[in-house]
Amino acid sequence: MLDAKSTAARPGHAPSDHPNVTTPKIGVLVANLGTPDNYDYWSMRRYLGEFLSDRRVIDYSPWLWQPLLQLVILSKRPFTSGEAYKSIWNHAAGESPLMTITKAQTAALAVSMQDRYGDQVIVDYCMRYGNPSTRSKVRAMVEAGCRKILFFPLYPQYAGATSATANDAFFAALAQEKWQPTVRTVDPYFQHPLYIEALAQSIETAYAKLERKPDILCCSYHGVPERYLREGDPYHCQCQKTTRLLRERLGWDESQIKTTFQSKFGPEEWLKPYTVEEVARLASEDGKKSIAICAPAFSADCIETLEEINEEIRESFEHAGGEQFTYIPCLNDDPAHIRALSAVIEENLAGWLE
Incomplete structure (x- = not known):
């Protein structure tokens, strides 16, 4: 969803063989928990394996937890979890409701940022578990010329098992970048x-x-x-x-x-x-x-x-x-929710943009 226009050119003072440099942008990367790619056994097993192996989520000793997880839980739970996902799946789009809604939220936030900042800001989304991964979206933003990235875990209340692990994945992605962008993470907005x-x-x-x-x-x-x-x-x-x-x-x-x-x-x-x-x-x-x-x-x-x-x-x-x-459904892409999220983003972009 990198919809802001990106341009790249060789700096005027640089030699002819210098690689092109993209026009600097600011990225807003919203993050949600994640979703399996499908509700079949192997899709569920991959997703649950990644989720339940996160030490922020389950902090028991891996020596005790991993044998139980791999040999018992991941042998049975993908079947029951798969049936649960099947009952709520967005079959028309071939994805989970969380994916559908996150896409809609991101699109609405992109319009809001476009109205406020023009083409200076790129808005995209990632998932802590499953796809699209945080790593892939950080890479895409850097390639699009984002020299500053605001990372926004979509959890109103902070918890180690939600906000912190999302930030962990973001920082791990930054560790893979040759030229790291300047970054900020968003505080919980439970009282906004x-x-x-x-x-x-x-x-x-x-x-x-x-x-x-x-x-x-x-x-x-x-x-x-x-x-x-x-x-x-x-x-x-x-x-x-x-x-x-x-x-x-x-x-x-x-x-x-x-x-x-x-x-x-x-x-x-x-x-x-x-x-x-x-x-x-x-x-x-x-x-x-x-x-x-x-x-x-x-x-x-x-x-x-x-x-x-x-x-x-x-x-x-x-x-x-x-x-x-x-x-009562979650706030999803309700206009009042988008206004709230947009306000949180604008407050956290202070000093980066006029």
């Missing part, structure tokens, strides 16, 4: 006013379409081991603050909104309450027969929202006696 506004608008829009107002809204964030909080990861605190700021913007009291965490993996305790258990408790013990769920930690709908929330967690709620389950 336009991000909170976009979240609030999405909830107000969804509620306005319902005949019955939900008894409670669960803000379901992707979970991490509870141990990470004790080790200094700020993710839990940033999730709680996002929920609080959202509640204040909506003008609600604390009984109308709740923070929960999903996608628990492995034997140890993760951040609680677990969404899948909490929705059942809300229905069976608290008598909440109508609930809504949003996913503020996800910038785009993906397997964790379209399959886990809208299928597994919905089933848990309904099995416990719940009657009305409303999933």
Whole structure:
């Protein structure tokens, strides 16, 4: 998606055999988690192998973890994960919804940057796992003449297993460059006013379409081991603050909104309450027969929202006696979300462009 015009020419003072030099540009590289190339066994195995081998994601000793991963988990999980991906796959485009949405976000951001800066800025996207790789997109940006690159992991809240590993891949890609560009990475934007506004608008829009107002809204964030909080990861605190700021913007009291965490993996305790258990408790013990769920930690709908929330967690709620389950989609390429992301980009380009 390197759509800015690039020109290359030999510097006027250089000898005739000097290679052409491209006109300097600024690159904005947005990054998301990643997606398998397909939902067949081998595509899923490659993707899950890369994802679950990341020490930022699973920090157990490789001597213990890798035999379990390679011999047990990757023998079985690609089948179940593949079926889950198949149920939400964008068959028309031959790609996952996350890929489709990330492309749409990037295209919208490119238009926004074009309107603001003309041809000075190139916008593209990469994935931490799978394709297109961070390495390939850094290389393409350098070849297109980007002497400065702003790297933007699309995670509102910082976590070592998301933002940090995305940055790791970016820095590793830079290590392969002969002439490294000047770079910046974007801070988490969990409390940015336009991000909170976009979240609030999405909830107000969804509620306005319902005949019955939900008894409670669960803000379901992707979970991490509870141990990470004790080790200094700020993710839990940033999730709680996002929920609080959202509640204040909506003008609600604390009984109308709740923070929960999903996608628990492995034997140890993760951040609680677990969404899948909490929705059942809300229905069976608290008598909440109508609930809504949003996913503020996800910038785009993906397997964790379209399959886990809208299928597994919905089933848990309904099995416990719940009657009305409303999933509020991620912000995706909604104009309010693009305005928020554009504002974050512009703030981080300060000093590089007028």
